[in-house]
Amino acid sequence: MVRRILVIDDEAGFTKLLKMNLEKTGQYEVRIENDSMKALNAAHEFLPDAVLLDIVMPGLDGGDVAAQMQAEPLLQHIPVIMMTALVSQEETSQDAVAQAGAMNILPKPVNLDVLLRCLEEVLSQQ
Amino acid sequence: MLWVSESKFRFLLVKNDQSQQTGVTTPVKRGDDAEFGQHSREVAYLEAVIDNLPVGLFAKDAADDYRFVLWNKKQEEITSIPRDQALGKNDTELFSPDSATYFRKVDELVLARKRKFEVSEEIVDTPESGEVWLHTIKVPIEDVEGQRTLIVGISEDITEQVHAREQLAALNDNLTEANQELQTTQLQLIQAEKMESVGRLAAGVAHEVKNPLALLLLGVEYLSGGIDPSDPNVEEILTEMREAVDRADKIIRGLVDFSSQRQLAMVPTQLSELVERSLLLVRHELKKDNVEVEKRFAEGLPDLKLDSAKFEQVLVNLLINAIHAMEDTLKPKLEIILASSKLQGLERDQGLRTADHLRNGDEVILLTIKDNGGGISTENLQKVFDPFFTTKATGVGTGLGLSVVRKIVELHNGAIEVENRLLGGVQITITLKVPKSESEQVDTKEGMQAQSSQVLLNKIKE
Numbered sequence: 001m002v003r004r005i006l007v008i009d010d011e012a013g014f015t016k017l018l019k020m021n022l023e024k025t026g027q028y029e030v031r032i033e034n035d036s037m038k039a040l041n042a043a044h045e046f047l048p049d050a051v052l053l054d055i056v057m058p059g060l061d062g063g064d065v066a067a068q069m070q071a072e073p074l075l076q077h078i079p080v081i082m083m084t085a086l087v088s089q090e091e092t093s094q095d096a097v098a099q100a101g102a103m104n105i106l107p108k109p110v111n112l113d114v115l116l117r118c119l120e121e122v123l124s125q126q
Numbered sequence: 127m128l129w130v131s132e133s134k135f136r137f138l139l140v141k142n143d144q145s146q147q148t149g150v151t152t153p154v155k156r157g158d159d160a161e162f163g164q165h166s167r168e169v170a171y172l173e174a175v176i177d178n179l180p181v182g183l184f185a186k187d188a189a190d191d192y193r194f195v196l197w198n199k200k201q202e203e204i205t206s207i208p209r210d211q212a213l214g215k216n217d218t219e220l221f222s223p224d225s226a227t228y229f230r231k232v233d234e235l236v237l238a239r240k241r242k243f244e245v246s247e248e249i250v251d252t253p254e255s256g257e258v259w260l261h262t263i264k265v266p267i268e269d270v271e272g273q274r275t276l277i278v279g280i281s282e283d284i285t286e287q288v289h290a291r292e293q294l295a296a297l298n299d300n301l302t303e304a305n306q307e308l309q310t311t312q313l314q315l316i317q318a319e320k321m322e323s324v325g326r327l328a329a330g331v332a333h334e335v336k337n338p339l340a341l342l343l344l345g346v347e348y349l350s351g352g353i354d355p356s357d358p359n360v361e362e363i364l365t366e367m368r369e370a371v372d373r374a375d376k377i378i379r380g381l382v383d384f385s386s387q388r389q390l391a392m393v394p395t396q397l398s399e400l401v402e403r404s405l406l407l408v409r410h411e412l413k414k415d416n417v418e419v420e421k422r423f424a425e426g427l428p429d430l431k432l433d434s435a436k437f438e439q440v441l442v443n444l445l446i447n448a449i450h451a452m453e454d455t456l457k458p459k460l461e462i463i464l465a466s467s468k469l470q471g472l473e474r475d476q477g478l479r480t481a482d483h484l485r486n487g488d489e490v491i492l493l494t495i496k497d498n499g500g501g502i503s504t505e506n507l508q509k510v511f512d513p514f515f516t517t518k519a520t521g522v523g524t525g526l527g528l529s530v531v532r533k534i535v536e537l538h539n540g541a542i543e544v545e546n547r548l549l550g551g552v553q554i555t556i557t558l559k560v561p562k563s564e565s566e567q568v569d570t571k572e573g574m575q576a577q578s579s580q581v582l583l584n585k586i587k588e
Contacts, residue, residue: 010413011337013366017344020359024348056333058416085336086329108340112347 003123005030006046008039008065009054009083014108018052021112028119036060040068043075050122052115055084079122083110182260182281184212185267188237189274192216192230196278204283206254222251233277236264247288259288312533313390319530320439324385326446330410334377338370345370380407384438390537394429395437397491397558398464404441405462411449415458423464427491428560432538440531444495444554447527451499451552461496466560484541489560498551502544510544 005028007015012034019030033042036057043051051069055062062082069075085108104118176183182201186192197212205212207220217226228248236243245262252258264279345367353360380403405412405419412419445460452458469488484490502510511532528544535542540558547553 011341013370014337014341014344017341017348017363017366020363021344021348024351056410056414058413061414083340085333085340108336109343110340112344 002027002029003049003119004028004046005050005052005119006033006039006043006048007031007052008033008036008042008057008062009052010034010036010057011054018110022116025116036062036065039065040072040075043069043078044072047074048078049126050119051078051080053080053082055082055086079126080104081106081115081118081122083108182283183279184281185276185278186216186233187274188233188266188277192233192277194220195276201281204252204255204258204260204281205250206252225250232264236266236277237275240266240268247284255285257285258283259285312537316436316439316530316534319443319527320385323439323442323446323527324381327381327384327407327442330414331377331381331407333410334406335374338374341370342367377406380438383435384442390433390436392431392433392538394561395432395434396427397430397432397437397493398423398427400432400434400438401441401462401464401493404438404445407438407442408445408449411446412460415449415453417449417452417458417460420459420461421463422461424466427464427466430491430538430558431561432558433534436534437538440534440556443527443531448495448497448499448552448554451501452497453499455499457498459498461494463492463494463496465492465494466490467492469557484539484557484559490557491560493556493558495554496547496551498547498549501546501550501552507544507546511542 005022007018007030009015009018009032012032015032015034019032022028022030031042031046031048033039036054037059039053039060053062053065057065060068062084066080066082069078069080082105084105104122106115106118176196177199179198179200182204183196183198184194184201185196187195193214193216194212197207197209199209201207201212202209205220212220217229220226221229232243232245242263242265245260245264248260248262250258250260261282261284262279264277267276267278268274345363348363349360384407401421401423411417448460449458452460467490469484469486469490510528512529532542535556535558538558540556543555543557545553545555
């Protein structure tokens with residue numbers, strides 16, 4: 001069964017390659033949203049099985065997007081994996097992740113194997 | 127007592143009077159007593175005049191091995207050699223061998239050229255006063271037959287002036303040294319402040335580098351599964367990877383340039399390029415705080431002579447300040463404007479701190495950075511450039527930022543002005559002079575060469 005993944009990240013090149021990699025496995029269908037302001041709309045339209053969410057974005061940041069999703073009955077059950085290039089402990093602490101309602105956080109550069117395992121894990125818990 | 131032999135004195139008077147007809151020219155005892163009485167009074171009078179001259183006066187007979195035939199009172203004072211010891215002797219017998227050789231050379235030159243010779247500064251060793259500096263003029267005086275020549279000299283003691291000048295030069299050296307030390311300290315201060323900025327920027331820069339790295343890793347993952355020649359993604363991935371490497375390289379290079387420590391190195395630079403580079407360094411902060419950046423750069427602006435690393439420090443500092451000032455702004459917006467202008471209505475108290483370097487009519491480039499943050503209170507506006515002034519919490523900033531910014535702008539002979547905008551926020555304007563055109567620079571150089579030729583000529587004359 002092909003799972004639907006929504007990637008919300010303003011880094012266009014990165015999301016493009018992420019999509020290619022995930023779709024190459026044949027297990028995922030990926031939609032990209034580079035504008036975090038449109039993230040909620042995209043989630044409503046696409047109704048993904050999981051969301052990959054960047055933290056530092058112009059407009060709404062990852063925490064804002066996750067909080068908005070939490071507030072939407074239709075979206076609050078969707079697991080969120082956060083990805084970030086932030087380096088400080090403080091910024092990427094699990095507290096911040098919990099606050100944002102995300103289950104996992106992956107540091108950038110993202111190791112594809114780790115990401116795939118993480119996705120399988122959160123999807124299996126559905 | 128007569129202090130020159132009569133025949134020598136007569137010889138002097140003959141030449142000076144240019145006439146053999148007058149009685150004055152005949153000092154030898156001859157004719158009636160009345161005539162001689164008149165004559166001796168004149169001699170005595172002349173003798174008094176010569177002795178009371180405020181300059182040393184001497185004469186040497188070139189035909190008699192340059193022995194002294196005249197030596198006035200002032201000359202005694204200057205050289206501390208009494209007249210009775212000097213008369214009938216030459217320089218070799220009176221002065222050190224070096225001085226004597228030098229005096230003889232000048233005398234021979236005067237004799238050969240048959241005209242006045244001026245030595246602005248010469249040094250003579252005297253038995254009592256030690257080294258004495260003299261300003262001396264020597265003239266050749268021939269007798270009517272052109273057989274004998276006297277070298278007559280006037281010497282002025284300029285020892286005090288020379289010493290004063292030397293003291294002044296030493297003071298000047300000390301001042302130059304102190305100034306250099308001050309400049310070194312300033313550069314150290316600038317560097318210290320810069321390293322603090324580097325620390326502040328490091329996390330942001332790391333973030334900016336990690337993003338291209340993340341892309342690269344995904345590219346590697348994709349391609350390592352084996353490359354299918356018919357896969358259209360491959361080319362796209364490679365292009366993205368190349369761009370990611372460029373981007374990471376640019377950011378890291380920017381940080382390295384920014385943190386480098388050098389002396390001031392002014393090179394022709396496009397200010398707009400520096401602004402772009404600085405924006406890249408603070409890109410993370412801009413993105414994090416969702417700051418809109420509006421750039422309005424006039425086209426075809428001339429290069430400015432800038433130290434790019436130091437000036438980038440100015441820009442990064444101002445940009446970070448502006449971003450921090452807009453933390454509570456709903457829609458933070460930064461406007462950066464580059465325009466050329468002719469300086470007008472310049473007043474010293476308008477905040478142009480280095481007005482000495484900028485003049486009305488100068489062609490300048492104006493860099494304006496506007497934010498729409500909370501602005502600065504009137505009270506604090508006076509203090510923003512003071513060292514250690516900060517509105518940030520203890521430990522957040524050193525308070526050196528803007529004072530160092532101003533120092534760097536001043537090192538570029540520019541001016542910086544901070545003011546509140548009417549509708550909120552702060553406007554910072556940096557005024558930088560456009561260097562004069564190549565041709566004008568050449569003119570100046572030629573002017574300087576002409577000036578140094580004049581100096582050289584003076585030296586030769588001396």
